[in-house]
Amino acid sequence: MRAAVLGAGNWGTAFAKVLTDAGTETVLWARRPELAEAVNQRHCNPDYLEGIELPGALRATTDPTEAMSGADLVVFAIPSQTLRENLGGWAGQLPPQASLVSLMKGIELGTVMRMSEVISQVAKALPERVAVVSGPNLAREIAMQQPTATTVACTDLARAESVQQACSTGYFRPYTNTDVIGTELGGAVKNVIALACGMAVGMGFGDNTVASLITRGLAETARLGSALGADPLTFAGLAGLGDLVATCASPLSRNRTFGHRLGRGETLEQAQQATHGQIAEGVKSCRSILDLADRHGVDVPIVREVSAVCAGESDPRTAVRALMSRSIKSE
Numbered sequence: 001m002r003a004a005v006l007g008a009g010n011w012g013t014a015f016a017k018v019l020t021d022a023g024t025e026t027v028l029w030a031r032r033p034e035l036a037e038a039v040n041q042r043h044c045n046p047d048y049l050e051g052i053e054l055p056g057a058l059r060a061t062t063d064p065t066e067a068m069s070g071a072d073l074v075v076f077a078i079p080s081q082t083l084r085e086n087l088g089g090w091a092g093q094l095p096p097q098a099s100l101v102s103l104m105k106g107i108e109l110g111t112v113m114r115m116s117e118v119i120s121q122v123a124k125a126l127p128e129r130v131a132v133v134s135g136p137n138l139a140r141e142i143a144m145q146q147p148t149a150t151t152v153a154c155t156d157l158a159r160a161e162s163v164q165q166a167c168s169t170g171y172f173r174p175y176t177n178t179d180v181i182g183t184e185l186g187g188a189v190k191n192v193i194a195l196a197c198g199m200a201v202g203m204g205f206g207d208n209t210v211a212s213l214i215t216r217g218l219a220e221t222a223r224l225g226s227a228l229g230a231d232p233l234t235f236a237g238l239a240g241l242g243d244l245v246a247t248c249a250s251p252l253s254r255n256r257t258f259g260h261r262l263g264r265g266e267t268l269e270q271a272q273q274a275t276h277g278q279i280a281e282g283v284k285s286c287r288s289i290l291d292l293a294d295r296h297g298v299d300v301p302i303v304r305e306v307s308a309v310c311a312g313e314s315d316p317r318t319a320v321r322a323l324m325s326r327s328i329k330s331e
């Protein structure tokens with residue numbers, strides 16, 4: 001099995017290590033030559049995974065055609081809002097039979113499309129050729145080989161199983177699922193709920209507040225999922241509750257950290273600068289998730305408040321007041 005991983009940030013690099021450790025011959029595409037050289041010569045990625053030793057067998061290149069040549073899997077690990085443009089340049093070189101695998105957790109602004117839908121459309125690939133990997137997968141913990149499980153979703157179960165095989169290691173345990181909609185939605189919405197949890201902690205609130213946000217956040221994810229045709233059970237699984245809990249609780253999460261900065265009074269610009277160019281997907285996807293929910297007439301109050309804060313139209317304290325003064329209702 002051969003794989004190309006397009007995107008050498010946190011997760012692209014860690015997942016390339018997982019694939020290599022699983023025995024899959026893997027080439028990582030990086031934008032910058034110095035990063036590809038660090039992977040090839042020094043077996044590290046100091047910009048994104050400082051202190052992590054990468055496998056000697058992992059190769060990197062700045063040439064996407066070279067990365068994809070002969071690949072059975074092409075894995076996308078770039079910021080969601082850049083997928084359409086990047087993929088437009090790569091589509092002509094995709095090996096015709098390769099599985100197309102999304103690691104991304106976002107919804108496209110404007111089109112409100114899921115990442116697998118963007119891949120199908122731009123690559124002109126049938127949906128059953130596209131798989132999604134999503135779960136409680138903080139990149140650094142996986143790069144440190146801490147035991148982790150994940151979901152590999154594809155409408156074609158046999159293809160999901162081949163991706164599962166390609167990334168199974170002693171520290172990374174993938175489960176298959178055919179619910180691509182629920183798997184992707186869980187990954188995208190949890191980033192927005194993690195922003196809300198970060199804000200709560202930044203404002204000095206404790207575990208009751210965070211648990212309430214996680215639980216009600218899961219309720220609005222499942223409501224939206226049902227409207228879109230997802231299997232509600234997916235939200236009780238790794239790509240739902242699992243990822244939600246990990247991201248909302250972890251100081252490693254870029255989304256939670258971004259929210260935490262806003263909660264303690266920093267501006268959007270300050271929080272953005274502190275990411276050092278790394279992506280906090282929820283900051284943009286909150287808008288597209290809200291649009292998606294509005295189109296389907298689904299109530300997503302936490303997403304709505306986070307969206308107003310990220311648009312600079314509200315602030316965390318106003319958001320809390322708005323959420324706590326909603327009409328009382330049954331659970």
Ligand SMILES: NC(=O)C1=CN([C@@H]2O[C@H](COP(=O)(O)OP(=O)(O)OC[C@H]3O[C@@H](n4cnc5c(N)ncnc54)[C@H](O)[C@@H]3O)[C@@H](O)[C@H]2O)C=CC1
Nearest residue numbers: 007008009010011012077078082104105137138139278279
């Ligand atoms: N970091 C994590 O723990 C996890 C991340 N994810 C998801 O994986 C996707 C990628 O995340 P990370 O690797 O963490 O992001 P990152 O911000 O660490 O890296 C992004 C990579 O994409 C490249 N890139 C290509 N075109 C770009 C453009 N036009 N603008 C900016 N960067 C561009 C960058 O050079 C960089 O190598 C996101 O959708 C994220 O939600 C999913 C699970 C875990």
Ligand SMILES: O=C(CO)COP(=O)(O)O
Nearest residue numbers: 135136137138253254255
């Ligand atoms: O998706 C993630 C963990 O599963 C990573 O979350 P952040 O993008 O917030 O760091």
